[in-house]
Amino acid sequence: MGRSPCCCHDAGVKKGPWTEEEDRALVEYIQKRGGHVGSWRGLPKASGLNRCGKSCRLRWNNYLRPDIKRGNFSDDEERLIISLHAALGNKWSTIATHLDGRTDNEIKNYWNTHIRKKLLRAGVDPVTHQQLPSNHNGHLDAASAAFFPETLLWAAAAATLGGGLDTGAIMQAQLLQQLLQVIGSNNGATNLIANLAQANAMLNSTSNIVPSILLQDQMNKLSAANYLQPSYLGNISSFAEQNMVYQQLINTTACPGTSSSGADDPAAALVSRDVSPAVDQAPVGEFAGLLEPMMEMPDLCSLESSDSFWQDILEESYRL
DNA sequence: AAGCCACGCAACCGCTTCAAC
DNA sequence: GGTTGAAGCGGTTGCGTGGCT
Numbered sequence: 001m002g003r004s005p006c007c008c009h010d011a012g013v014k015k016g017p018w019t020e021e022e023d024r025a026l027v028e029y030i031q032k033r034g035g036h037v038g039s040w041r042g043l044p045k046a047s048g049l050n051r052c053g054k055s056c057r058l059r060w061n062n063y064l065r066p067d068i069k070r071g072n073f074s075d076d077e078e079r080l081i082i083s084l085h086a087a088l089g090n091k092w093s094t095i096a097t098h099l100d101g102r103t104d105n106e107i108k109n110y111w112n113t114h115i116r117k118k119l120l121r122a123g124v125d126p127v128t129h130q131q132l133p134s135n136h137n138g139h140l141d142a143a144s145a146a147f148f149p150e151t152l153l154w155a156a157a158a159a160t161l162g163g164g165l166d167t168g169a170i171m172q173a174q175l176l177q178q179l180l181q182v183i184g185s186n187n188g189a190t191n192l193i194a195n196l197a198q199a200n201a202m203l204n205s206t207s208n209i210v211p212s213i214l215l216q217d218q219m220n221k222l223s224a225a226n227y228l229q230p231s232y233l234g235n236i237s238s239f240a241e242q243n244m245v246y247q248q249l250i251n252t253t254a255c256p257g258t259s260s261s262g263a264d265d266p267a268a269a270l271v272s273r274d275v276s277p278a279v280d281q282a283p284v285g286e287f288a289g290l291l292e293p294m295m296e297m298p299d300l301c302s303l304e305s306s307d308s309f310w311q312d313i314l315e316e317s318y319r320l
Numbered sequence: 321a322a323g324c325c326a327c328g329c330a331a332c333c334g335c336t337t338c339a340a341c
Numbered sequence: 342g343g344t345t346g347a348a349g350c351g352g353t354t355g356c357g358t359g360g361c362t
Contacts, residue, residue: 017330017356041347057348058331093350105330108351113328 069101086129
């Protein structure tokens with residue numbers, strides 16, 4: 001493979017901030033072609049821009065595209081980003097497909113400049129979404145609850161037990177969170193299988209050291225609730241609103257791209273982002289699709305048994 | 321008013337992935 | 342199946358701006 005030569009290394013190619021004239025030239029060129037760019041590499045020459053093709057693509061995708069939503073992020077968008085980040089990690093482009101009109105770069109910047117700091121202030125590690133050790137005293141606080149999925153999961157565990165927080169329940173809950181992150185961090189069918197195997201190994205390896213405080217079906221319900229109904233929804237007041245946002249998340253996860261704002265406008269659809277990495281997203285969608293009708297999670301330790309849940313996932317992953 | 325500093329965001333860099341040959 | 346070029350992606354940089362001293 002190796003690194004490909006890039007026109008960016010050509011002498012004389014302009015770098016730095018774009019001027020209005022350059023923006024206009026790029027927009028006019030793309031619009032003249034009905035929103036179809038063709039080759040980004042060939043674009044600068046064809047459009048008369050003294051820019052690297054890569055730079056043109058970035059400028060278009062991150063700034064000039066007509067379907068870009070500008071302005072502040074709403075609370076719902078912020079919660080969705082946090083929830084998606086907890087499941088997907090720094091997959092900014094994948095996260096961006098779930099937010100209409102937002103670019104991966106914009107989300108990445110917003111994460112690094114706003115959300116990350118909020119999480120840190122709330123005592124949450126923005127990378128792992130786990131509570132930072134120094135702040136963990138076993139008690140919930142409002143700031144943590146607002147931005148920390150695990151916190152509410154702990155609360156759920158406590159409620160399930162009908163009492164205060166229990167170390168065993170917390171460990172189980174954290175384990176489940178890790179498990180779901182492992183499953184959610186897929187990059188393809190092969191990795192999905194590996195992830196499932198890893199998840200299974202994780203469960204098997206820890207089942208002996210984690211006290212069996214929660215019954216298996218209680219764990220399953222907690223895990224399903226945490227993944228399928230993100231805990232940030234607890235911050236939304238009404239049940240109806242929760243359900244609406246929850247359904248939106250499920251729909252966009254199961255059918256990435258269906259919420260494109262360019263659906264009614266062929267030109268907008270044509271010029272909308274060419275970021276539909278079907279191979280990358282398919283497992284996420286398919287996995288969510290498998291999970292959706294199954295609010296009763298099966299025995300997570302039965303990967304190698306005859307459990308139909310995991311069998312279905314494996315068969316689906318082979319199919320992809 | 322000037323200098324300094326922190327922050328936010330646009331843009332760049334380099335690596336990975338994909339597809340064509 | 343290997344190679345190569347192009348596009349995509351995520352981390353990082355650096356500049357503009359606003360607030361503070």
